[in-house]
Amino acid sequence: MNKKAKQGAVKSFIGEFVRKKTKAEQRRSEPPLRLFIVELVIFASLVVGYFFLVLIFLANWLKTLFDQSKPLYALVALALIVTQGVVLEVISAVVLKVVESKLE
Amino acid sequence: MDFLISGQHVNPIYLMILGFVVGVFGGFFGVGGSFIAGPGLFAAGVPMNFVVGTDLAHIVGKSIVATRKHFIRGNVDMKLGLIMAGGTIAGTEVGAQAIEYLKRLGQVNKVVGIFFIGVLLSISAFMAWESWLTLKMKKKGAKLRKRKADQSAISNFSARIQRLNLPPMIKLSASGIKQISLWVVIAVAFVGGVFAGFLGGGAGYIRMPSLVYILGVPTHVAVGTDLFEIIISASYGTLTHAIKGNVDILIALVMHTGAAVGAQIGVTLTQYFGGPRIRMAFVPLPLIGAALIVYGLVTGTQLK
Numbered sequence: 127m128n129k130k131a132k133q134g135a136v137k138s139f140i141g142e143f144v145r146k147k148t149k150a151e152q153r154r155s156e157p158p159l160r161l162f163i164v165e166l167v168i169f170a171s172l173v174v175g176y177f178f179l180v181l182i183f184l185a186n187w188l189k190t191l192f193d194q195s196k197p198l199y200a201l202v203a204l205a206l207i208v209t210q211g212v213v214l215e216v217i218s219a220v221v222l223k224v225v226e227s228k229l230e
Numbered sequence: 231m232d233f234l235i236s237g238q239h240v241n242p243i244y245l246m247i248l249g250f251v252v253g254v255f256g257g258f259f260g261v262g263g264s265f266i267a268g269p270g271l272f273a274a275g276v277p278m279n280f281v282v283g284t285d286l287a288h289i290v291g292k293s294i295v296a297t298r299k300h301f302i303r304g305n306v307d308m309k310l311g312l313i314m315a316g317g318t319i320a321g322t323e324v325g326a327q328a329i330e331y332l333k334r335l336g337q338v339n340k341v342v343g344i345f346f347i348g349v350l351l352s353i354s355a356f357m358a359w360e361s362w363l364t365l366k367m368k369k370k371g372a373k374l375r376k377r378k379a380d381q382s383a384i385s386n387f388s389a390r391i392q393r394l395n396l397p398p399m400i401k402l403s404a405s406g407i408k409q410i411s412l413w414v415v416i417a418v419a420f421v422g423g424v425f426a427g428f429l430g431g432g433a434g435y436i437r438m439p440s441l442v443y444i445l446g447v448p449t450h451v452a453v454g455t456d457l458f459e460i461i462i463s464a465s466y467g468t469l470t471h472a473i474k475g476n477v478d479i480l481i482a483l484v485m486h487t488g489a490a491v492g493a494q495i496g497v498t499l500t501q502y503f504g505g506p507r508i509r510m511a512f513v514p515l516p517l518i519g520a521a522l523i524v525y526g527l528v529t530g531t532q533l534k
Contacts, residue, residue: 162498166491166494166495169490169491169494170491173487173488173490173491174246174487176487177242177246177484177487181480181483181484181487182231184480184483185232185233185234185480186234188234188235188479188480189234189235192235192475196472196473196474196475197473199472199479200468200469200470200472200473200477201469202479203287203468203472203477203479203482204287204290204465204468204469204472206479206483207287207288207290207291207468207479207482207483207486208290208291208294208465210291210483210486210487210490211290211291211292211293211294211295211486211490212294214291214295214486214487214490215294215295215298215490218295218490218494
């Protein structure tokens with residue numbers, strides 16, 4: 127896929143990610159139970175892997191930041207939880223798309 | 231695993247499962263789940279001031295996940311959510327200051343715990359009564375209105391509230407409300423904010439019923455709008471509590487990994503249930519939370 131096509135695919139994904147869907151589109155886009163379960167299992171595995179590869183190593187750094195500057199720690203804390211929220215949601219949407227394309 | 235900021239040793243699997251359960255509840259009921267998460271953290275040995283702040287942080291991330299799903303279903307009244315955010319932020323600061331006062335007195339666990347139990351029992355009792363009345367009405371063949379109008383045994387109360395003429399009056403089209411006083415909306419939000427700042431979490435257990443029974447917002451829209459509003463108010467709550475040293479963000483991040491998975495399931499389930507059944511299913515949850523707090527307070531031991 128060339129660069130322009132990739133950019134188009136990303137834009138289209140973002141648009142679909144946040145656009146309000148009509149009732150008909152909602153019914154069409156709801157994955158069948160089988161796909162939903164597969165997506166959930168893959169997503170849960172990625173999340174557990176993320177915990178062991180990333181979160182465990184943050185403890186000391188966060189403690190240092192907490193002791194040194196509470197306002198900065200507050201901003202970092204909020205940024206971390208918001209970023210994690212958005213990233214996990216994007217990952218779940220991507221996983222669902224990949225699973226749908228592979229299994230249908 | 232050692233969580234250095236709060237100085238506690240908590241099993242991360244316990245936190246993930248707690249987050250997962252809270253995520254399912256959040257996606258389904260449109261509440262942050264702090265009536266389970268807060269007591270669950272307290273039962274695990276986390277001091278109450280950290281419970282309050284950390285829970286606020288955790289639900290920011292979780293609510294983003296669930297809100298997007300409700301938004302694309304048309305269940306989010308953004309105008310209402312943004313207006314409420316202002317009142318909630320003010321209320322949250324009042325609640326946070328109360329926590330600081332209790333910390334100085336060394337009474338935060340006992341006072342917040344007892345207050346929490348009273349609130350949870352009251353909410354459970356009220357929602358059980360209202361949901362039972364509504365389902366009884368439906369069984370007797372009461373005429374069903376359109377989906378967005380929903381049905382409640384005490385919808386006359388919200389109709390009277392909407393007729394209160396306290397300018398400025400606003401229109402909330404996404405919720406099907408022709409007009410309502412701005413001050414009523416801000417007052418409801420402020421009270422919810424005080425609960426959020428004092429008890430932690432997004433106070434959805436106050437705000438969601440308030441949206442339905444006081445403002446007259448349809449249940450499905452109340453679920454989505456509550457989640458949207460929680461993102462804004464809980465972000466402020468996280469900042470103010472973190473500055474006061476009451477947030478262990480690593481606990482929140484670990485809980486949120488479970489919540490992100492649970493929210494997927496919870497949101498999907500709402501399409502299979504009507505408003506009164508969602509409200510009836512909500513009833514036992516605050517009781518579980520109350521039981522966990524009683525366990526922590528009375529026995530002095532915690533689940534580790």
